[in-house]
Amino acid sequence: MKPEDIVKRASELRWKLPQDFHDRWVEKVYAESAQIAERNVQQKGTSHRLTWERRLDSLLTNRWTGGPIMVLMLAAVLWITIIGANVPSGLLANLLLDHGHPFLKDLAQSAHFPWWLSGVLIDGLYLTMAWVISVMLPPMAIFFPLFTMLEDFGYLPRVAFNMDHLFQRVGAHGKQALTMSMGWGCNAAGIVATRVIDSPRERLIAIITNNFALCNGRWPTQILLATIFLGVLAPPAVAGLVSAVAVLGVALLGVLLTFVTSWMLSTTVLKGEASTFTLELPPFRPPNILRTLYTSLIDRTLIVLWRAIVFAAPAGIVLWSICNIPLGDASLAQWLVHILDGPGWLIGLNGVILVAYIVAIPANEIVIPTVLMLTVLTTGVAGVGEQGAGVMFETSENATLAMLLQAGGWTTLTAVCLMLFSLCHNPCSTTIYTIYKETKSLKWTLVSTFMPIVIGIVLCGAVAFVWRMFSG
Amino acid sequence: MCQDTQTIMSEQIQIQHALKFLAECEYERQEVTPESIAAKLTLSPAEGAALLHNLQVAELIEPERIRLTESGRDYALHVLKAHRLYETYLAKKTGHHASQWHKLADEREHELSRQDVEKLDEELGYPRFDPHGDPIPSSTGEMPNKRGALLSTYPVGWVGRVIHIEDEPAHLYSRISQASISTDSIIRLEKKDSLEIVLYLEGERFSFPLEVAEKITVVELDAGEQLDETVQRLSRLPIGAQAQIVGMSSLCRGLERNRLLDLGVVPGTITVAELMNPSGSPVGYRIRGACIALRKEQADRIRIRNVEQ
Numbered sequence: 001m002k003p004e005d006i007v008k009r010a011s012e013l014r015w016k017l018p019q020d021f022h023d024r025w026v027e028k029v030y031a032e033s034a035q036i037a038e039r040n041v042q043q044k045g046t047s048h049r050l051t052w053e054r055r056l057d058s059l060l061t062n063r064w065t066g067g068p069i070m071v072l073m074l075a076a077v078l079w080i081t082i083i084g085a086n087v088p089s090g091l092l093a094n095l096l097l098d099h100g101h102p103f104l105k106d107l108a109q110s111a112h113f114p115w116w117l118s119g120v121l122i123d124g125l126y127l128t129m130a131w132v133i134s135v136m137l138p139p140m141a142i143f144f145p146l147f148t149m150l151e152d153f154g155y156l157p158r159v160a161f162n163m164d165h166l167f168q169r170v171g172a173h174g175k176q177a178l179t180m181s182m183g184w185g186c187n188a189a190g191i192v193a194t195r196v197i198d199s200p201r202e203r204l205i206a207i208i209t210n211n212f213a214l215c216n217g218r219w220p221t222q223i224l225l226a227t228i229f230l231g232v233l234a235p236p237a238v239a240g241l242v243s244a245v246a247v248l249g250v251a252l253l254g255v256l257l258t259f260v261t262s263w264m265l266s267t268t269v270l271k272g273e274a275s276t277f278t279l280e281l282p283p284f285r286p287p288n289i290l291r292t293l294y295t296s297l298i299d300r301t302l303i304v305l306w307r308a309i310v311f312a313a314p315a316g317i318v319l320w321s322i323c324n325i326p327l328g329d330a331s332l333a334q335w336l337v338h339i340l341d342g343p344g345w346l347i348g349l350n351g352v353i354l355v356a357y358i359v360a361i362p363a364n365e366i367v368i369p370t371v372l373m374l375t376v377l378t379t380g381v382a383g384v385g386e387q388g389a390g391v392m393f394e395t396s397e398n399a400t401l402a403m404l405l406q407a408g409g410w411t412t413l414t415a416v417c418l419m420l421f422s423l424c425h426n427p428c429s430t431t432i433y434t435i436y437k438e439t440k441s442l443k444w445t446l447v448s449t450f451m452p453i454v455i456g457i458v459l460c461g462a463v464a465f466v467w468r469m470f471s472g
Numbered sequence: 473m474c475q476d477t478q479t480i481m482s483e484q485i486q487i488q489h490a491l492k493f494l495a496e497c498e499y500e501r502q503e504v505t506p507e508s509i510a511a512k513l514t515l516s517p518a519e520g521a522a523l524l525h526n527l528q529v530a531e532l533i534e535p536e537r538i539r540l541t542e543s544g545r546d547y548a549l550h551v552l553k554a555h556r557l558y559e560t561y562l563a564k565k566t567g568h569h570a571s572q573w574h575k576l577a578d579e580r581e582h583e584l585s586r587q588d589v590e591k592l593d594e595e596l597g598y599p600r601f602d603p604h605g606d607p608i609p610s611s612t613g614e615m616p617n618k619r620g621a622l623l624s625t626y627p628v629g630w631v632g633r634v635i636h637i638e639d640e641p642a643h644l645y646s647r648i649s650q651a652s653i654s655t656d657s658i659i660r661l662e663k664k665d666s667l668e669i670v671l672y673l674e675g676e677r678f679s680f681p682l683e684v685a686e687k688i689t690v691v692e693l694d695a696g697e698q699l700d701e702t703v704q705r706l707s708r709l710p711i712g713a714q715a716q717i718v719g720m721s722s723l724c725r726g727l728e729r730n731r732l733l734d735l736g737v738v739p740g741t742i743t744v745a746e747l748m749n750p751s752g753s754p755v756g757y758r759i760r761g762a763c764i765a766l767r768k769e770q771a772d773r774i775r776i777r778n779v780e781q
Contacts, residue, residue: 016616019605019635020601022597023729027719027720027733030733061747161756164749165753168753168767174754274565274727275728277766281747281756281764283763
């Protein structure tokens with residue numbers, strides 16, 4: 001046979017093989033290896049589930065008990081976080097803000113720093129960083145270890161299992177329930193957590209929509225606004241209930257938006273991304289508490305905190321500078337507030353809030369202190385925030401706060417729109433950076449950044465429009 | 473008629489579609505008439521005639537009759553290869569739904585140069601058939617002889633293997649793919665009357681409108697091969713029951729197939745259905761010592777055989 005004949009014969013025979021010959025072949029290789037392994041590998045013990053494991057599994061994934069247990073667990077984790085964080089947050093604030101700040105000011109004075117240098121470094125950079133640390137660190141240091149323990153125990157995969165059919169309908173993965181709840185602690189950590197989703201399309205969906213999970217930096221804003229603006233509308237007896245329901249409503253709206261945008265993404269821009277589903281349900285095992293504490297502190301809390309500090313420091317400088325650099329007869333901040341008042345009004349907000357959101361891109365935690373500071377700056381209300389321009393403050397007196405904000409022209413509409421805007425705006429810079437690190441794609445980073453803000457503007461604009469139409 | 477289609481479709485794209493159609497007809501050994509071309513490309517008779525004239529001037533078809541010339545066939549096979557390779561690419565590497573493949577490939581085939589096609593061919597590992605079972609021309613333009621006959625030509629009770637599923641019209645194709653019938657399924661024709669056909673495969677029965685029988689091409693089984701009545705789908709396994717995995721259907725491809733193989737979904741593995749979501753999907757299966765949850769569509773594509781407890 002001549003070589004050409006052989007080639008010709010081969011290409012004829014090539015068509016005679018079954019259609020999916022390659023896949024079959026690979027399957028055979030796997031089957032063969034499995035047999036070899038079975039013959040030669042001895043396993044100790046059995047892989048059978050114990051009776052209690054089976055009972056627990058059916059309790060956790062049952063139609064009637066699965067849901068309530070899930071809600072209770074989540075509520076418990078959030079409650080422990082909020083209550084537990086109060087004390088260390090207070091201590092840190094006392095140490096870093098109430099004592100550290102005046103101490104450093106005195107130090108700067110005795111070292112004969114010029115006023116602007118001590119302003120930029122201590123009132124700007126130091127104060128913002130201290131603020132972020134004292135507000136952010138304690139809840140994260142409680143939330144993440146609790147979460148990791150539930151994960152270690154094997155509960156979280158069961159949650160994903162329970163929720164999968166809901167997420168499947170919008171083209172997402174059941175594990176997105178986990179990354180979403182992780183987002184309630186911190187969006188950046190939630191986005192890192194999407195690594196557990198191994199299907200490219202579902203992972204992108206989880207990353208892009210994570211911002212709709214109200215993070216730890218935004219819960220205080222929601223609670224504060226609901227208390228001083230919405231709670232007071234109801235009789236005092238139910239005021240607490242009304243504000244709690246309002247905050248819960250915003251959080252649930254976030255969940256709804258997660259589903260809606262997941263569906264939109266999976267049927268439009270992401271429909272071509274490859275997709276697969278697998279979910280491992282590991283056996284239950286007692287969580288290793290020490291290791292959990294260590295890894296969740298190092299992997300989640302400290303990394304995220306470090307990024308937040310890195311981003312917050314320059315923001316502090318910018319904040320102090322715009323309040324203290326004069327342009328004509330007013331500071332830069334006053335000009336900005338003035339310019340943004342118009343667009344702010346259209347979406348039910350005001351210039352102060354928009355400036356605060358621009359300055360507070362690095363961390364949602366500093367939005368409210370910045371809003372207060374800018375309000376004092378622009379209204380000239382005396383009696384609160386005496387430290388001077390560009391110095392953030394917060395007051396625990398709700399009445400004083402309400403008075404101050406009302407002097408700034410705030411109404412119930414402003415509060416409602418701000419609550420919505422706090423849910424739907426661009427992610428903080430730490431989160432944006434994390435999205436870029438995880439997706440390695442500028443396109444998806446931009447989508448994740450601008451999609452929520454567009455939704456926020458539309459939502460607030462619509463609410464403001466309808467509200468004004470009915471209230472005349 | 474169809475002014476829109478005509479304005480959107482540039483002349484070159486029209487020529488490529490016509491050539492592809494001619495190559496398909498040549499392969500299927502079907503007569504081509506000016507009417508059938510016009511109908512396929514949704515053109516008026518006058519426009520169809522103008523198109524044929526253009527093809528003759530460009531020496532892509534013979535001057536006397538509607539038959540591809542040497543250079544016309546070469547060009548046509550390139551377009552055909554681009555289309556089928558792109559469909560294979562969509563099936564293996566992307567998440568686009570099966571009903572979208574044909575449309576997307578119809579758009580993209582015109583943008584692929586010969587070099588692009590060669591590169592795609594290499595990247596996909598020189599596949600021989602597209603996901604519908606159509607052969608992809610080799611780099612020398614070879615295609616195998618057409619095999620098989622339409623399912624509609626066989627009597628009730630006949631058993632054979634599916635080798636090709638026509639992807640147009642899309643609604644019938646979706647019905648067929650929803651039933652997880654693929655180009656390697658062994659089926660039995662259970663019932664056939666003037667309205668519907670009933671097919672049996674892998675322990676399930678599916679009823680389709682009669683036209684579906686015209687969309688499925690089948691061949692006789694090889695010697696010694698037969699329809700295995702004990703084979704079922706994993707999705708049918710009740711909670712607590714045990715089964716042996718026989719293999720995965722060819723509908724399970726690309727990333728998904730690799731993931732499942734890695735997890736131990738390989739022929740011979742014993743699996744037990746352990747945990748069911750109240751809505752019925754996903755279900756947790758014990759596979760090689762781990763509990764893996766799979767959705768219903770995935771479990772539909774895994775074939776099992778019941779074994780003694």
